[in-house]
Amino acid sequence: MPFSVVDLDQGNARWLQWRSGGLGASDAPAVMGENPWKSRKRLLKEKVDAMAGVVSHWRGNAAMSRGNALEPEARRLYAGHTGHNVAPACLQSNRYEWLRASVDGICFTAGAVVEIKCGDKAYAHSAEKRAVPRYYYGQLQHILAVTGYARIDFWCWVPGRTPQHIVAERDAAYIDRMLDTEAAFWDEVLAG
Template identity: 35%
Template sequence: MKILKLTQGSPDWLAWRQLGIGGSDAPIIMGVSPYSTREKLLGQKLGLVPKDEAYAMRRGSRLEPSARGMYQIREGYSSAEPVCVIHPDFDWCRASLDGLVLGAMDQPSHVLEIKCWSWQKHDYVLNGIVPDEVYPQIQHQLFCCELDRCDLVSYNPSEKFLATGEEYACLTVKADATYQASMFKEELRFWEELNERLRARTVRSGWQAPITEDL
């Protein structure tokens, strides 16, 4: 994988995300996102549909540092810094990781994905269940990084879970080569369609498309 020095949330990071397919795009492309659709995502990538920052996303950004710190303490990792990565062979395949835990000795590196979900989805993780909507995101990240493991952390510091000491849950998700192959086909199809629409706009209006890379 190629690691980039980008500050997540910065204008440069937003522009970089626009020029590829990221982990949060994967559930939409695979048709399991409850928040968006493939056509809406195409419109956003084309600059025709504004992106909305949902309350859940703002809440996640606020709670993520606490969740990362708890992960490091409970699981015994000294560092799990957020990074941006690109697949070594497919420049459009990108991921903004909540954390990359670098391997040491005989332990390989792995990905950290943090979710600050509602109590219903937090309950899933507490019971060892990976919610459907996050599975494509995790598999995309693992494919992009060429790694085999992601730790999915769910953090919900509400009174309901603080009272029982269950505000934190962690599940290990392994790479699924069969799913990744299917997902790659869908993502590539999406990428090709996006580029075709960008080229069509360029021909019609003379507008310079932001994505110029040949497939």
């Protein structure tokens, strides 16, 4: 396997500390300049502060809290749809110590990984376009870079609506560019 499983529960203080010591999948869009909500500059400041021991009081926002609350049911629906019994996991690349991902669900026996979104905007886009919203593309490719898998399932669900299942294929050219960009970004973090 190109990655190791880190024994952490997502959302607790130890997880936040581990997460701040590298680049996670949700950091990738900001590093790549594709995140409409967080700039590369802001992410760099957050990471440098974390390396300097500045405690983050990260709590997310209401939409993230709602998504986290709905995630177990979304995971159950995904398992019923695909037959993949997935569980959340923290993964760290064996090649790049800073390359990390807190995945919403992974099934090691099937080689399946899923990113779950339970937000109204992501659902509307996925249902209408039958495509992953562009601002999540880097996040998915980052997970594929960590796992080495050929594809990732994007599972969008909002209560009362039909789940949206979109398969995103590995984009080797994007991943090469992303890894170069992320490595340079991480060097900036370490330089402070």
